[in-house]
Amino acid sequence: MPKIMVDGKLIEAKDRQMILQACNDAGLVLPQYCYHPGLSIPASCRICLVEVEGLPKLVPSCQTPVRDGMVVHTKSSKVIANQKQVMEYLLINHPLDCPVCDQAGECYLQDYSYQYGRSQSRFEEDKVKNPKKDVGDNIYLYADRCIMCTRCVRFTREVSGTSELFVEGRGHKEEIAIFPGKPVNNKLAGNVVDLCPVGALLDKDFLFKQRVWLLKRSASVSPADSGGENIYIEYNEGVVYRIKPRYNADVNQWWISDDTRYSYKPLHSEQRICTARRTEHGAQVESGFEEAYQSAISGLKQVVEQNGAGSLYAMFSPMMACEEAWLLGQAIRSIDPQAMLILGPVPSAGQDEVFKNPANGKQTFVIKAEKVPNSAGVRRVIQMLGGPTATFDDVIANRKSELRSLKGGWIVGGYLSNWAQLNLPALLQSGFRVVQDILPNAIVDRADVVLPSAAWAEKDGCWENFNGRIQAFTAAVPPPGGARREGDVYLKMLGRSGLYNAEMIRKEMGEPFAALALPAEEEHEPAPQFVEL
Ligand code: SF4
Ligand code: FES
Incomplete structure (x- = not known):
């Protein structure tokens, strides 16, 4: 392992690492625009130049490999003079419109201008102005804020493999552009907004909605498919404003799909079910939650009294958390010890979508065809709970004789889109049915x-x-007024006091759930406050 000296500090680098990568790993701060660990290294922005003893001129730290015994200076007068010059050039045509720019607060240009730039501009001529361009269904390009780092261009070439973006013109006329009629609409397009270190590429969905310093974030996992992409949910005052990728080397690296990026939309849908309902004289009427809950329990008990054990079922959703599935299985069997456990529909859209780098044919990203996050986990929990079980295919085909004895059930939805568009199987159209869901549908x-x-x-x-x-x-946020977390409802059914606590339930479940580590503490905010039912 090569050892290098950076500003008098000895650091251990990995073989074939660049100086900048070694510094990043060691927590030493060096300015960097065009470098990104997930992309090729063009060394074009020149902000990261450093002085290496024995070399006649400054070298780009992002493109210079470490050598054992190398002595690097990142704060010498030559290095600082270069940083000031680069910043001055980058700001020559920049509109300096931070007060109205969405990137303000998380902009490299703003930060580096403060840390490495001059406090005054010497440029007195007219700036080149470039109007905002619509470059995709979800993306605007504010070209006069662009610093030509080409991260966005390299992403579409090397990760999405779609090459919609390119550099047009030369010199001060250089500009990021799209080919006529070919907007950036690939399924990973939103990543170019995350990659843009300044406010040049912006997400239409987030535009002018929040100042970023007001946002808090919680570590989460994508609900959009079975890939398990790691994400941050960014929110303020109970409203989710955007989803950003959370780096995980083994799952999604730095990227997320646009399905994941916009999967928060149903949370704030005007159609969200916020009021409980129960049936009176053959029609649904609005009801308090407690009243509806009591009708649900008495209705289910009546089914068992009239039809005996084995007449109830619980239909689990692949949107449920494993802990919730664990509690629901026990809760339904506290009413009917022979209740059947069924995993509900698992929507799928054709084949996995595989993205490759056309230059080397390497796979860069996969969007899974299965459009729910937890069919595997719920299946595992149903197996752990044992007893009578069936699949949704059994239900559709009416394949098991025990299915014919079912007279009532507890059905969980929570899907992001209308999951009940399919022809409803007979089971879901008859008997006594309690449904927990977030959006309206036929069930x-x-x-x-x-x-x-x-x-x-x-x-x-x-x-x-x-x-x-x-x-x-x-x-990240509490449920809307009138809605209750499933876990709290199941604890009440089980006669257990206290609020649903996922970590505690995982301990009860044993392996492999008990040892599951939460994302690191600094990555999530304290949970919202909930009230006991
Ligand atoms: S639009 Fe953003 S990411 Fe693309 S070259 Fe310009 S500054 Fe870099
Ligand atoms: S980060 Fe090294 S040249 Fe841009």
């Missing part, structure tokens, strides 16, 4: 009792992705 409309529930970002838990990786996620 909710026909339920005997409707209990509004919490969406994924409103509760803690864990999901198991397609290849068996179990990952914890934390609540």
Whole structure:
């Protein structure tokens, strides 16, 4: 392992690492625009130049490999003079519109200008002005804020493999552009906004909605598919404003799909179910949550009294956390010890979408075809609970004789889109049905009792992705008034006091859940406050 001396500090680098990578790993701060660990290294922005003893001129630290015994200076007068010059050039045509720029507060240009730039501009001529351009369904390009780092261009070439963006013109006329009629609409397009170190590429969805310093964030996992992409949910005062990637070397690296990026939309849908309902004289009427809950329990008990053990079922959703599934299984069997446990529909869209770097054919990202996050985890929990079980295919085909004895059930939804568009199997159209869900659909409309529930970002838990990786996620915002977290409802059914606590439930579940580590403390905010039912 080569050892290098940086500003008098000895650091150990990895073989074939660049000086900048070694400094980043050692926590030494060096300015960097065009360098990104997930992309090729063009060394074009020149802000990272350092002085290396024995070399005649400054070298780009992002593109200069370490050598054992190398002595590097990052704060010498030559280095500082270069940083000031680079900043002055970059700001020549910059509109200096930080007060109205979405990137303000997380802008490299702003930060480096403060740390490495001059406090005054010597440029008195007219600036080149470039109007805002619409470059994709979700993306605007504010070209006069661009510093030509080419991160966005390299992403579309090397990661999405779609090459929509390119550099047009030369010199001070250089500009990021798209080919006519070919907008940046690939399924990973939002990553170019994350990659842009300044406010040049902005997400239309987030535009002018919040100042970034007001946002808090919680570490979570994508609900959009079974890939388990790691994310941050960014929110303020109970409202989620955006989703950003959370680096995980083994899952999604630095990227997320646009399905994940915009998966928070249903949380604040105007159609969210916020009021409980129960059936009176054959029609649904609005009800207090407690009243509806009591009708649900008495209705289910009546089914068992009239039909005996084995007449109830619970239909689990692949959107549920494993901990919730564990509690629901026990809760339904506290009413009917022979209740059947069924995993509900698992929507899928054709084949996995695989992205490759066209230059070397290497796979860079996969969007899974299965459009729910936890079918594997719920299946595992149902197996752990044992007893009578069936699959949704059994239900559709009416394949098991025990299914014909079912006269009532507890059905959980929580899907991000309308999951009940399929032809409803007979089981879901008859008997006494209690439905917990977040959005209206045909099953909710026909339920005997409707209990509004919490969406994924409103509760803690864990999901198991397609290849068996179990990952914890934390609540960002509380559920809307009138809705209750599923875990709290199941604890009440079990006669247990206290609030649902995912970590505690995981301990009860034993391995492999008990040892699951939460994302590091600094990565999530304290959970929202909930009230006991
Ligand atoms: S638009 Fe952003 S990411 Fe693309 S070259 Fe300009 S500054 Fe870099
Ligand atoms: S970060 Fe090294 S030249 Fe841009």
